[in-house]
Amino acid sequence: MRLSRFALVTTKETPADAEVVSHKLMLRAGMIRKLGAGLYSWLPIGLRVLYRVEAIIREEMDRAGANEIRMPGVIPAELWQESGRWQKYGPELLRFKDRHDRDFVLGPTHEEVVTDLIRRDIRSYKQLPVNLYQIQTKFRDEIRPRFGVMRGREFIMKDAYSFHVTQEDLDREYLNMRDTYTRIFTRIGVEFRIVRADTGAIGGKRSEEFQVLAAAGEDLLAVSDTSDYAANIEAAACLPHGTRPAATAALQAVSTPGHKTCADVATFLKLPMQKLLKLLVVHAADGGLIALALRADHELNEVKAEKHPRIASPLVMATDAEIRAAFGCQPGFLGPVGCKIPVLADHAAAVLADFTCGANQDDAHLSGTNWGRDTAEPETADLRNAVAGDPSPDGQGMLTLTRGIEVGQIFENGPIYTAALGVKVLGEDGQEFTPTAGCYGIGVTRVVAAVIEQRNDDRGILWPDAIAPFRVIICPIGMDKNADVKAAAEALHDELQQAGVDVALDDRGLRPGAMFADADLIGIPHRIVIGDRGLKNAQFEYKRRDAAEPEMIAATTAAVLEKLRA
């Protein structure tokens, strides 16, 4: 490819609204341009990277026995109503009507559509298992799109769905996909970690995420410092540990006028947050209210709360009015003593003794509070987010927290969608049964951003060879003035191309500094500089993008190929 004919626009300056490195570099390198909030055009240089990522995914999915299909992005609402997600899925689901006033959604994921496909075409157990995948544009009306392509509203996803006769076969395919994803991300050349996950909006039982470790990541991960345990904070269990010390202090009212927040009360009473108990009030599963007791320094884990049988799902926090009706005071002064609604205590909160909590009366707290003595023994549950230093749930080591970018997730859905859509297949025994299913996603556009987050320096991107827009760039110096340089550069370009190497020739006639700056910014892994200086000694200059210094090599295509192979 000759850069003079390639639509490439790089910039020295970064547009004001880019915050994270990958977003800045993608804009500066001319990979993407923004159209609207969370909506991006992919320009030639960016598209090349995207296609390479897609190609690796296709190869590995096909190798794993999956079949590529393509479903529509626009889906009739009926299917979503049938699965129940028309109601369950929140405002992230973009809904609209056609000219006949019929409801449609812009697909954020395609369980319903594939399941419908299966329902129509799969008649016999002999047609199973089957794994269908597509690489397609999805739309999710994110609350807050940000970080460029990392959290866009429109994005490209590889989504795969498998259907099985038995749970064992689903387990087999789940592991098959786990291996496939491992191969995909390894080939792409990014460092990742497989992490236990919550099943979220998709639903189902077993699930793991593929996380690219990066400081800019939006997900918090809890990782054991000794074992291989790793989980998304949403799914990291906090097991009960420690026992409650005996009560020593007497229950005592303390005046805390206007001190509503935990931090405020702790400072005012000169107490550590760990000795303070907070009460959050949420809607209960039975339609009433339920109070959740947590240590003041801990955070409620909404995912865990939602799953608790006594708590309403989705989680709804009580309003100030509801709290006043139930407690007779404002939030900020709530406590378990004399509490008229059921109390569910987090394991860590339940082992507190002599703690301070709200007095259920405005401007007052209670010190020296003890479970069992001043209140009933609370029912306990795991309700909080793990924090650094917690024991690892597998009993080995301590948890540390790090950030990650979720680039893939695999699920065992089980029969939820097949049952909801009434998929019936004839079994070996002549009886109808409902197949069980799994689904497996990769955020293709996000992978591109995640790789950049992990691989960049102050000059630009450092692409791994596998997904670089070009593997090698030729920078001829003074090409327009020097016929030898021009001839050598063009010959090398043509010969590399014939050898199947994806090569760019910078024939734009720029000054050397500008050429080098662009090559570094765009992140091309290998660079050949051809100048009359080197040519006199029959030499090219070769530099790896990540090497400190260039080296001189013989001015032959073979010598260049040798370097590319290394």
Add this chain to the structure above:
RNA sequence: CGGGGUAUAGCACAGCUUGGUAGUGCGUCUGCUUUGGGAGCAGAAGGUCGCAGGUUCGAAUCCUGCUACCCCGACCA
């Protein structure tokens, strides 16, 4: 959805407080010189100042409404 902010040339910004006919840098174009890490000089093009109203002799500037975009938060006990 709540809070905050921004909107002026392709990009980044100044000008607005105190109303008077729109500017800087980068980029782009032309010419000459230059050519191993984003060149120098000279010249040039490019703006309905987000949109709609209002105030005023006069509005980028003041007022009202709208729209778009960005940031923070959505755990608060």
